[in-house]
Amino acid sequence: MSADGADYPAMDFTRAAYDRLLSAVVGAGYQVLTLRRALTGADMELPFILRHDVEWDLKRTLAIVEIEKGHGVRSSLYFRVDTKVYDLPAMRRLQDDGFEIGYHYNTLDRCQGDFSRAIALFEQDIKRLRDAGLKIDTVIPHGDPRVKKGGYTTNEDIMAKDPELPARTGLLDINAGIAARFPGHQYVRDLGIRWNVAGSGRELIAFIREKRWPAIYMLTHPDYWSASFLRAVGLQFAARTLRGFGLNRKIAAVRSIATPRSVGPDSGS
Numbered sequence: 001m002s003a004d005g006a007d008y009p010a011m012d013f014t015r016a017a018y019d020r021l022l023s024a025v026v027g028a029g030y031q032v033l034t035l036r037r038a039l040t041g042a043d044m045e046l047p048f049i050l051r052h053d054v055e056w057d058l059k060r061t062l063a064i065v066e067i068e069k070g071h072g073v074r075s076s077l078y079f080r081v082d083t084k085v086y087d088l089p090a091m092r093r094l095q096d097d098g099f100e101i102g103y104h105y106n107t108l109d110r111c112q113g114d115f116s117r118a119i120a121l122f123e124q125d126i127k128r129l130r131d132a133g134l135k136i137d138t139v140i141p142h143g144d145p146r147v148k149k150g151g152y153t154t155n156e157d158i159m160a161k162d163p164e165l166p167a168r169t170g171l172l173d174i175n176a177g178i179a180a181r182f183p184g185h186q187y188v189r190d191l192g193i194r195w196n197v198a199g200s201g202r203e204l205i206a207f208i209r210e211k212r213w214p215a216i217y218m219l220t221h222p223d224y225w226s227a228s229f230l231r232a233v234g235l236q237f238a239a240r241t242l243r244g245f246g247l248n249r250k251i252a253a254v255r256s257i258a259t260p261r262s263v264g265p266d267s268g269s
């Protein structure tokens, strides 16, 4: 909170704030794109590539998706397959609605650094997603600094170990594609429940309105965003103070104070 009380950081990560943010994006004339469209579609003015890493909670993701539908825009959603968010029918419905479904992989974490098992699991996961009717053209590695890593640095290391893997699995190269097609883009993300390029959501909206960046690539995590102001405040507080905790433990800690007990499961989140 700033000294004058005008900016509550927690208010940056409510669904109402996300709605305001998208209003600014669309109002400024940015063209919201999925990764697939950004990499394969025609060039355009003011591209705004919109990506979400979907970690744990489908309901929170669907709430973000509804806001996007309200603005007539579509994003790319990268799903974990090893958490309760792995829900193939829901992913198919999102795809039918025009969203891009991608695979948020962490197979080295899941295989304790065993590269050959991690690569085989990666290919198996992609096959399973495609067999379920999902068009998987892009993947994003999951990064969790708390996972102890033996013999590797990030989940993406499988790509360096097996350079044929993306071509063999028919995947687009996001890093090379974005660098080539959008050389001056600004990467904007909500890592640690804080904007990397602005001191507040209000400031980010001001930057967007003035079209400060000719191309934007934005990443958000739907799990970080709250319907209730109380959860947003709690999560913001937890992100700043419970430094030794992983975010999911922070969320669990916050849930106990931010969820009213007398109402249904949807109401407090």
Ligand SMILES: [Zn+2]
Pocket (backbone or CB within 6 Å): 053, 055, 104, 141, 142, 143
């Ligand atoms: Zn992730």
